[in-house]
Amino acid sequence: MTVTFPAALAGATTSAASLRQFLHGLPGVDEVGAAARAASLGTRSVKAASKSWAIDLAIRMVDLTTLEGMDSPGKVRAMCAKALRPDPTDPSAPPVAAVCVYGDLVAAARSVVGDSVHVAAVATAFPSGRASLAVKLLDTRDAVAAGADEIDMVIDRGAFLSGEYQRVFDEIVAVKEVCGGAHLKVILETGELRTLDNVRRASWLAMLAGADFIKTSTGKVVPAATPPVALVMLEAVRDFEALTGRLIGVKAAGGIRTSKDAIKYLVIVNETVGDRWLTPDLFRFGASTLLNDLLQQRQRMASGHYSGPDYVTID
Amino acid sequence: MTFEYAPAPESRAVVDIASSYGLFINGEFTSPVDGGSFKTVNPATEEVLSEIAIAGQADVDAAVSAARRAHSQAWGLMAGRDRAKYLFRIARLIQERSRELAVLETLDNGKPIRESRDVDLPLVAAHFFYYAGWADKLEHAGLGSNPRSIGVAAQVIPWNFPLLMLAWKIAPALAAGNTVVLKPAETTSLTALAFADICQQADLPPGVVNIITGAGDTGRMLVEHPGVDKVAFTGSTEVGKSIQRAVAGTNKRLTLELGGKAANIVFDDAPIDEAVEGIVNGIFFNQGHVCCAGSRLLIQESVAEEVLDSLKRRLGTLRLGDPLDKNTDIGAINSAEQLARITELVESGEQEGAERWSPECTLPDRGYWFAPTIFTSVTQAHRIAREEIFGPVLSVLTFRTPDEAIEKANNTPFGLSAGIWTEKGSRILWMANRLRAGVVWANTFNRFDPTSPFGGYKESGFGREGGIPGLAAYLQTDDEGQNS
DSSP states (O other), X not given: OOOOOOHHHHGGGSSHHHHHHHHHTSOOOOHHHHHHHHHHHTTOOOOHHHHHHHHHHHHHTEEEEOOOTTOOHHHHHHHHHHXXXXXXXXXXXXXXXXXXXXXXXXXXXXXXXXXXXXXXXXXXXXXXXXXXXXXXXXXXXXXXXXXXXXXXXXXXXXXXXXXXXXXXXXXXXXXXXXXXXXXXXXXXXXXXXXSHHHHHHHHHHHHHHTOSEEEOOOSSSSSOOOHHHHHHHHHHHHHHHHHHOOOOEEEEESSOOSHHHHHHHHHHHHHHTOGGGOSTTTEEEEESSHHHHHHHHHHHHHHSSOOOGGGSOXX | OOOOOOOOBOOGGGOOOOXXXXXXXXXXXXXXXXXXXXXXXXTTTTEEEEEEEOOOHHHHHHHHHHHHHHIIIIITTSOHHHHHHHHHHHHHHHHHTHHHHHHHHHHHHXXXXXXXXXXXXXXXXXXXHHHHHHTTOGGGSSSOSSOEEOSEEEEEXXXXXXXXXXXXXXXXXXXXXXXXXXXXXXXXXXXHHHXXXXXXXXXXXXXXXXXXXXXXXXHHHHHHOTTOSEEEEXXXXXXXXXXXXXXXXXXXXXXXXXXXXXXXXXXXXXXHHHHXXXXXXXXXXXXXXXXXXXOEEEEEHHHHHHHHHHHHHHHTTOOBSOTTBTTOSBOOOSOHHHHHHHHHHHHHHHHTTOEEEOOSOOOOSSSOOOOOEEEESOOTTSHHHHSOOOSSEEEEEEESSHHHHHHHHHOSSOOSEEEEEOSOHHHHHHHHHXXXXXXXXXXXXXXXXXXXXXXXXXXXXXXXXXXXXXXXXXXXXXXXXXOO
């Protein structure tokens, strides 16, 4: 499958050399300035009605995740029940966007959520991505065959860091091809890319290769999502849209545990790419513990007092 | 769906504004001898906040004598370590009362609470902490042998950073063993008067700090007073010149920190997104009421369109309105007089053929407001490229080569600050060596730190504030002529 681009990008992907030239020609990111901008957006005060609105939106953006070696069908089914109805005491609490599981548990998840919530599967030798392309493609096919709506793939960071951009590009294109109708999220694992220049280049690389979403992290590497990383990725999708007219989603995954943090990300989205991205179709939180904090805040906004951790479920 | 931020106003309950204020002379609030007063207003609402006393000649005499007495009988004799104790105490009190002082500053000045809370007040405390540390180490500052105080300092400060400018003036003066008579700007006296309260709270000996309020006449009487040994002024170049004339032929030492028309220079290899933030911070921080504001944007032609598009998009997200709202980015213009000056210069820009642009922006009905404004197609000859506007108005020019950037940047009677945006380190050094500006920022703008000297070239003044050079302005040594 080939993606067609307007003139501004047409030459970028014709050869390994042109791809490299394009990525290295992107404006640099000043780390201090990006961190300062993200921190300054973090001082926005979101209160009252706007906070309630933001919390419900954040819940609808959650990819409720379990990615442990000890995951079992039972655990996944319980989590899926929660995804459908996060707050059993309050039916007005919206369902989450998706559940995110390993490929072999897609069927178990699907059996509970039906068509009401998306099922996302991690694939391509998640989280390290250290396997042959054949294995990665098989992993992806498996998940798609089991009914995954969304595939969260990892890029080969080793290849990226050694400058083999074409190899990373080709892998994404190949995975996208076997995804069929499933949406492709490309995990950059920014904690291993280290510099914001790399984050910008990897974002463009993934978008050029056909990603529907770009995602910060696997959650297995520290640091995972950070506000400056999300800022730079959002700038990339903003500029990509300006050139191509295509809207690419961003998923901040790992390390976002509180409503306060989640709202800071929503502010960064709002003031970087605008409110068109304030939808689960274009922005997601990959998280496991965040949902309960959002629910507790939601209960507090409704009742006026904190209920405590025993008043939200731990599935 | 749009993400509206609900109003998030900081509470006014933390400040207690008296209906009127006297002068702070010899450790006490006193009524002015002639009894005059004027009203100070909140520029965001035009609400009258308080009545401020006008110091006349008798009051200026009293303040200068009190400062002289305090210098010769107490402060000037005190061991540096003891002066340090007072300064550290003042610094801690400022931190403890920072919320109150931030709200008061925002009410009286019109600047957003986000800035008074996150920029002004932390820097005010940092200045006192920094110079407190120097008080007992003056002989180790490397400024000459036997460093000692000069005497009584007359200090006149502007309205754009009322409390911060007070800190820049008072902290080094006191650390060096001088006593001061300070006159805040007419429109922004309240935080200086709150600082007088802090001096009382800190048990500072009477007369070490005297705060006299009033307009230009009071300032003139103060700097011309024969009992003054040192004059420090921050404000307009016009007033600075008249002060220099007034002190000519006297023994008074003088430092002037005056206007600016800084070039903020963006090269084609700049980190564009961060440069756009730096441009915004350079000219729209504090409504552009900043002497070192990056009011002339010089963009390399090859990226001019891209940078301007990004800049315009970014200006669309600026939030103008109630300065006390924690989400406000752009507050009120400080006074009707300043608003008139900005308006006049902006009109001249249009008449002279520059293209004016502002984002969609609703201005409140009451108070003094000016929408963030960009002028393109500006040439060096336009008034808006030459005169200090001191408002949220950016003049955009372009250049083709580094040499042209230097020529244009330096082609101004001012020389306070400049900014360089490039990912190329060697170019930063090449440019910094050639820019005739007292402060050159690289890949940032409007960054301040008490350890870093600040001051200008040419009509932007002379002398430095901050760091060790800031201390030198308040010391005399046995090697006179070298450091004076």
